[in-house]
Amino acid sequence: MAVLPIVKLGDPVLRQKARQVSPEELASPEMQGFIDDLIETMHAANGAGLAAPQVGRSVAIAAVHVEDNPRYPYKPKVPLTVFVNPTLTPLSEDAALLYEGCLSVPDLRGRVPRHMHVRVQALDRYGAPLDFEVKGLTAGTYQHEFDHLEGLLFVDRVQDPSTFSTWANFDRFHKAAFVEEARALVNRYGS
Numbered sequence: 001m002a003v004l005p006i007v008k009l010g011d012p013v014l015r016q017k018a019r020q021v022s023p024e025e026l027a028s029p030e031m032q033g034f035i036d037d038l039i040e041t042m043h044a045a046n047g048a049g050l051a052a053p054q055v056g057r058s059v060a061i062a063a064v065h066v067e068d069n070p071r072y073p074y075k076p077k078v079p080l081t082v083f084v085n086p087t088l089t090p091l092s093e094d095a096a097l098l099y100e101g102c103l104s105v106p107d108l109r110g111r112v113p114r115h116m117h118v119r120v121q122a123l124d125r126y127g128a129p130l131d132f133e134v135k136g137l138t139a140g141t142y143q144h145e146f147d148h149l150e151g152l153l154f155v156d157r158v159q160d161p162s163t164f165s166t167w168a169n170f171d172r173f174h175k176a177a178f179v180e181e182a183r184a185l186v187n188r189y190g191s
């Protein structure tokens with residue numbers, strides 16, 4: 001296991017559409033070791049999620065895991081989930097403007113519209129099919145990681161650039177109000 005370097009905004013790998021992974025390739029010891037490294041890197045960086053392109057590898061694999069995360073203290077817990085070759089389908093018109101950040105975009109946050117109810121279809125790390133629904137802030141986390149596999153970053157989705165903020169200024173000027181919004185979303189959607 002190893003903590004891998006996280007690539008940053010401007011690296012072309014973040015702008016490529018990640019390629020699908022075959023079941024045989026997914027099952028290989030090399031790819032299983034890579035997935036272990038992806039998870040370890042996500043944990044070391046306190047990420048709520050991490051996608052393979054963020055460690056320089058353009059394959060359609062990402063992980064999410066939220067458990068008392070200091071970067072996102074208002075996020076409800078999400079069990080460790082690795083998802084491969086995903087498709088995401090919105091299941092309602094409900095959307096919310098969430099403040100997001102990204103390990104590949106240092107010291108920047110901004111408000112991004114996200115669907116509040118999506119279906120995730122993918123493979124797990126062992127090639128078994130996954131098919132589940134996620135709501136609220138957790139739905140936003142999945143959409144953020146899915147975007148990485150499409151070559152998109154949260155900055156692309158910010159509709160009002162005046163919402164861009166450093167992390168320190170988010171804490172100083174915007175956090176208190178957003179924590180209230182986040183709490184209301186968790187109450188409404190259950191996550």
Ligand code: NI
Pocket residue numbers: 101102103104144148
């Ligand atoms: Ni990100």
